[in-house]
Amino acid sequence: RKEVEQDPGPFNVPEGATVAFNCTYSNSASQSFFWYRQDCRKEPKLLMSVYSSGNEDGRFTAQLNRASQYISLLIRDSKLSDSATYLCVVNTGNTGGFKTIFGAGTRLFVKA
Amino acid sequence: GAVVSQHPSWVICKSGTSVKIECRSLDFQATTMFWYRQFPKQSLMLMATSNEGSKATYEQGVEKDKFLINHASLTLSTLTVTSAHPEDSSFYICSAPGSYSPASQFGYTFGSGTRLTVV
Numbered sequence: 001r002k003e004v005e006q007d008p009g010p011f012n013v014p015e016g017a018t019v020a021f022n023c024t025y026s027n028s029a030s031q032s033f034f035w036y037r038q039d040c041r042k043e044p045k046l047l048m049s050v051y052s053s054g055n056e057d058g059r060f061t062a063q064l065n066r067a068s069q070y071i072s073l074l075i076r077d078s079k080l081s082d083s084a085t086y087l088c089v090v091n092t093g094n095t096g097g098f099k100t101i102f103g104a105g106t107r108l109f110v111k112a
Numbered sequence: 113g114a115v116v117s118q119h120p121s122w123v124i125c126k127s128g129t130s131v132k133i134e135c136r137s138l139d140f141q142a143t144t145m146f147w148y149r150q151f152p153k154q155s156l157m158l159m160a161t162s163n164e165g166s167k168a169t170y171e172q173g174v175e176k177d178k179f180l181i182n183h184a185s186l187t188l189s190t191l192t193v194t195s196a197h198p199e200d201s202s203f204y205i206c207s208a209p210g211s212y213s214p215a216s217q218f219g220y221t222f223g224s225g226t227r228l229t230v231v
Contacts, residue, residue: 034219043205043222044156087156089219100146100220104155 001026004090006103013110017078021106023071023088033064035073036087038105044087047073078110114140116208118223125196125230133191133226135206142208145189146220147181150203162189196230203227 006023013019025033033050048055050062050071061074071088088103115138125131135145143164148156162168162183170176180192193200207220 036219041203041225041227043225045222046219049219100158102148102156 002104003027004088004101004103006086006088006106008104008106010107010109013078013108015078015080015110015112017110018074018076019078019108020075021073021086021088021108023073023103025069025071025088025090025101027090027092028066028069030069030090030092032091033071034089034091035060035062035071036089036102038085038087040085044102047086075108078108080110080112083108083110114208114221116142116206116221116223118206118226120226121224122227123229125228127197127230128195130192130194131196131228133193133204133206133228135189135191135208135223137187137208137221140208141186142189143186144209145183146207147179147189147191148205148207150205156205159191193228196228198230201228201230 003026011019035047036044037047038044048057048060048062050064052064054063059076063072073086075082085105085107087105090101092099117136117138119134123131145162147159149159150156158171159174159179160168160170160181162181164183164186168181178194180194183189203225205225206223209220
């Protein structure tokens with residue numbers, strides 16, 4: 001089983017749609033979680049951190065369920081510019097030594 | 113915010129030659145730098161972790177003698193692909209923990225990546 005698993009997609013949605021991505025992780029000791037966005041042939045860029053209480057940034061909502069070891073990202077009112085690959089990232093450890101695992105990414109295509 | 117400058121952006125080299133990739137932290141000190149490789153449509157795979165003033169830590173399956181990492185200062189880490197072969201063609205990216213807090217809270221700052229093509 002992969003340490004971080006994501007549905008690879010692709011998700012093809014029309015503009016204005018709501019789309020949700022899921023991510024599961026295997027290490028229950030994982031401490032911090034992020035969603036990154038990666039455009040084709042570009043570096044990943046931090047989209048948002050994921051907190052246990054859930055957090056929202058505009059059209060984006062991230063949630064964490066530690067009991068189920070599950071992270072989600074919800075995008076509302078999709079824009080053409082949201083088309084990208086979304087990476088789930090999980091950290092385990094602390095500043096003395098930590099390990100970061102990237103999911104393989106979920107590809108999103110938003111169409112007019 | 114924290115910026116990591118990576119050069120070159122792309123490079124084409126002949127098989128058997130060596131290529132050096134540089135990553136500089138521009139407005140913060142990066143005691144740790146992570147080096148990743150990404151093949152098309154695949155995830156970022158951690159190759160090694162470089163630590164300023166000490167030897168790099170390599171992930172299992174990554175050849176230390178082939179991928180030389182040097183972290184000589186708090187703002188510069190380099191990856192040298194020695195005796196490159198076509199199968200080394202990939203997208204190489206460096207990243208450093210957020211400058212103002214441990215990575216556990218604010219994620220990583222990535223370089224812009226280097227696309228290496230070995231012919």
